[in-house]
Amino acid sequence: MGGMTLPPAAWRDRPGLARLIAALGPGTARIVGGAVRDTLLGLPTADIDLATIHAPDEVIRLLEAVQIKTVPTGIQHGTITAVSDEEVYEVTTLRRDVDTDGRHATVAFTDDWREDAARRDFTFNALYADPESGEIFDYFNGIADLEARHVRFIGNPLVRIAEDHLRILRFFRFLARFGDTPDPAGLAACTDRANDLMALSRERIANELLRLLVAPRAPEVVELMIDRGILAPVLPEIADALRLAALARAEAEAGVVPDPIRRLAALLPPDPAAAANVGARLKLSNLQRRRLESAMLPADSAPRALAYRIGVDFAVDRLLLAGESTADLDGWTPPRLPLSGGQLVAKGLTAGPDVARTLRRIEDRWIAEGFPDAARVAAIADDEVAQLLDAIRKS
Incomplete structure (x- = not known):
C-alpha cells in the first residue's frame, strides 16, 4: 500500500465508468471514499462515488449530451445519480460547509479538492483516485492511518461530530470493521458527545448500528461502546456484550453468516416485550421486528421441527442464541406435508x-x-x- 496508485480492481474496468469519465472530461472527476479505501484494503466494493469540479447542472448537461441518464437524487447537496451502461454512480460536486446543525449541512460548491476532503469524516475516507491513472490524492495521511488500522477524524473531532452526530456511530463502525486502535482524541470526543445521538432520526441510528453489528470486531467494539456509555442515550437496554461474543463464536463455528437482527437480539434482555420496544424505537421493518421478537423465544423443539414451524432463519437465530447446533438445518429445506x-x-x-x-x-x-x-x-x-x-x- 506504500505506492500512491490504486491496485487493479474489477470495478475499474467497468464500461459504464469509462463512458462517464469521458463525458465529464479528463482531470475533472476522481473516485472518492469507500471505493478507494476498500480497494486499498483488498475488499470488494459495491458503490462507486465520484467527486467533480463541475457544478451539478453542468454535470447533468455533460452526461445528458451523451445519453447517460441522470437523476437529481441529492441535487441541493450537489449529488447526481448517473446511470451509465446500467451501472449506477453517484457524482457529487466538490463542497465546503457553510453551516451545519448536526443533522443537515448547508454547502457551497468549490473547485478545491482539499477543501472537499476537509469536510469528510475520517482520514481514510478522504482519499481520491484518478479513475484513469489510479493516482491517489491523500490530503490527511489517510493511507498511513489505513495501514495502521487507525480510525482518526479529520481535524478537531468535536467539530466533526457537531457537524453530523452520526459520526459517533460511524467511528465505532469503522473501528469494528477494520480498525485496530481508536484514536484517543476521537474516542474521547465520542464519549463526551454520546447524548448528541438523541438528536438523530432513529432510522439513521438503526442503519449505522446494524452495519456495525456484523463487522468483524463487533463484540469487542460494542463492549467498548457500553463501557463508554455511547449506547445508553438511545438503547439503555444494552447492558453487556457477553452474549454477542458467544453468538459470534457460535456463528463462526457453524459457518453461519452473521445477521444484524440476530446480533441485536443477543444484546437485549431475552424478553419479547423489550424486543418489540426496541424494534419500534429503531423503526425496524415489520419483518425485522418479527425476527427480533422471535429470537427472544427458546429453541423449544428439535431443529427441523422448529424450522418447519417458524422458518429456517428464525430457527437458526434461536438455536445459535441458545448455544445449540444448527447442523441439522445445513442445506435443508422444510418439506410440505404430502396430504390435503x-x-x-x-x-x-x-x-x-x-x-x-x-x-x-x-x-x-x-x-x-x-x-x-x-x-x-x-x-x-x-x-x-x-x-x-x-x-x-x-x-
Missing part, C-alpha cells in the same frame, strides 16, 4: 372442522417422526381417520 384436506374427505371424513383438526394431528405425527415419505403419511392418515370415525360411531 380433500384426501381426508375421500377417506370418509365430512368437510369442516374435523378435517382441519385431523390434518393438524397427522402433521404433528409427521413432524415428530422426522418428515417421513408420502407412503408413511398415508398410513398415519388412515390410522387417524379410523380413530376419528370410530369415536364418531361410538358417540
Whole structure:
C-alpha cells in the first residue's frame, strides 16, 4: 500500500465508468471514499462515488449530451445519480460547509479538492483516485492511518461530530470493521458527545448500528461502546456484550453468516416485550421486528421441527442464541406435508372442522417422526381417520 496508485480492481474496468469519465472530461472527476479505501484494503466494493469540479447542472448537461441518464437524487447537496451502461454512480460536486446543525449541512460548491476532503469524516475516507491513472490524492495521511488500522477524524473531532452526530456511530463502525486502535482524541470526543445521538432520526441510528453489528470486531467494539456509555442515550437496554461474543463464536463455528437482527437480539434482555420496544424505537421493518421478537423465544423443539414451524432463519437465530447446533438445518429445506384436506374427505371424513383438526394431528405425527415419505403419511392418515370415525360411531 506504500505506492500512491490504486491496485487493479474489477470495478475499474467497468464500461459504464469509462463512458462517464469521458463525458465529464479528463482531470475533472476522481473516485472518492469507500471505493478507494476498500480497494486499498483488498475488499470488494459495491458503490462507486465520484467527486467533480463541475457544478451539478453542468454535470447533468455533460452526461445528458451523451445519453447517460441522470437523476437529481441529492441535487441541493450537489449529488447526481448517473446511470451509465446500467451501472449506477453517484457524482457529487466538490463542497465546503457553510453551516451545519448536526443533522443537515448547508454547502457551497468549490473547485478545491482539499477543501472537499476537509469536510469528510475520517482520514481514510478522504482519499481520491484518478479513475484513469489510479493516482491517489491523500490530503490527511489517510493511507498511513489505513495501514495502521487507525480510525482518526479529520481535524478537531468535536467539530466533526457537531457537524453530523452520526459520526459517533460511524467511528465505532469503522473501528469494528477494520480498525485496530481508536484514536484517543476521537474516542474521547465520542464519549463526551454520546447524548448528541438523541438528536438523530432513529432510522439513521438503526442503519449505522446494524452495519456495525456484523463487522468483524463487533463484540469487542460494542463492549467498548457500553463501557463508554455511547449506547445508553438511545438503547439503555444494552447492558453487556457477553452474549454477542458467544453468538459470534457460535456463528463462526457453524459457518453461519452473521445477521444484524440476530446480533441485536443477543444484546437485549431475552424478553419479547423489550424486543418489540426496541424494534419500534429503531423503526425496524415489520419483518425485522418479527425476527427480533422471535429470537427472544427458546429453541423449544428439535431443529427441523422448529424450522418447519417458524422458518429456517428464525430457527437458526434461536438455536445459535441458545448455544445449540444448527447442523441439522445445513442445506435443508422444510418439506410440505404430502396430504390435503380433500384426501381426508375421500377417506370418509365430512368437510369442516374435523378435517382441519385431523390434518393438524397427522402433521404433528409427521413432524415428530422426522418428515417421513408420502407412503408413511398415508398410513398415519388412515390410522387417524379410523380413530376419528370410530369415536364418531361410538358417540
